[in-house]
Structures are given as C-alpha cells and as structure tokens.
Amino acid sequence: MTTPFTGDRIILRDLGFYGFHGLFAEEQRLGQRFFVDLECGVDLRAPGETDAIGHTVSYADIYDVVKATFDxxxxxxxxxxxxxxxxxxxxFGDIKWIIIRIRKPEAPIAMVRGEAAIExxxxxxx
Known part of the structure; x- marks a missing residue:
C-alpha cells in the first residue's frame, strides 16, 4: 500500500485567478486575486515509458476543472x-490524492506584506 502524498505527482503552481470569494460584502462585490498551488498524486510510469498522452492526466484538463470550479x-x-x-x-479516476493551497494576498486584515492561505x-x- 502506498503512503498518501508520496510518489509521482502532477504539479500546477501559482495559478492566478480573480474571484468573488469572501465573507465581506466588498469581497463579494469587488472581488480580488487568488493563487492556487496544486499537487495531484498520479502514477506516471506509463506515460514516462510510452511518451503517450493517453496514459496520463492532462494538466491542461486539470486546469480547466480548477478554473470552472473556481468560478x-x-x-x-x-x-x-x-x-x-x-x-x-x-x-479524474487516476488521481489518488490531492494537496491544494489557496492563497489570498489581499485578505481583509491589516498586513503590510504576505498573504492568508489554506492548504x-x-x-x-x-
């Protein structure tokens, strides 16, 4: 049995989106920037050996799902x-585990530098 969060992975990092997520009316009305980091545990042996797209999960398709859900x-x-x-x-049935971090650099807190995030x-x- 494989330990979760180890092994091969597809990584999408620092994906930028503009969205209207938040508790405050201003966040919901004006929106703000968000950044997403994503790691998806996928066995990449077959695509590594065959060099064929049909043996892997396309990171472009992963992005499309993230974008549609983000909206x-x-x-x-x-x-x-x-x-x-x-x-x-x-x-994607081939994805075994996911680590996602969502960063909110303009969170409505009094910080001069940095960002709020969840993972x-x-x-x-x-």
Missing amino acids: IRTKLIEALGQNIVSALFER LHRVRPS
Whole structure:
C-alpha cells in the first residue's frame, strides 16, 4: 500500500485567478486575486515509458476543472478548496490524492506584506 502524498505527482503552481470569494460584502462585490498551488498524486510510469498522452492526466484538463470550479462563488476559501478537490476526484479516476493551497494576498486584515492561505490534504474516498 502506498503512503498518501508520496510518489509521482502532477504539479500546477501559482495559478492566478480573480474571484468573488469572501465573507465581506466588498469581497463579494469587488472581488480580488487568488493563487492556487496544486499537487495531484498520479502514477506516471506509463506515460514516462510510452511518451503517450493517453496514459496520463492532462494538466491542461486539470486546469480547466480548477478554473470552472473556481468560478463558483463561496464565502470561505476552505469551501472553495474542497469544491476543487471534489471536482478533480470526480473527473479524474487516476488521481489518488490531492494537496491544494489557496492563497489570498489581499485578505481583509491589516498586513503590510504576505498573504492568508489554506492548504487541504485529501485522499480519494474509498
């Protein structure tokens, strides 16, 4: 049995989106920037050996699912992250686990520099 969060992975890092997620009316009305880092546990031996796209999960297809799910408004970035994870597991049977980090650099807190973020670690439900 493989330990979760080890082994091969497809990585999409620093994906930028503009969205309307947040608790405050200003966030929901004006929107703000968000950045998503994503790691998907996928066995990459077959595509590595065959050099054939049909043996892997396309990172372009992963991006399309993330983007479509990102456009569904939520109040909490925790819910946004879970929605993205659930959509990826539903769409891609080869993904065994996911680590997602959502960063919110303009979070409505009095910080001069930095960002607020969440990170979820999820294993495909049995």
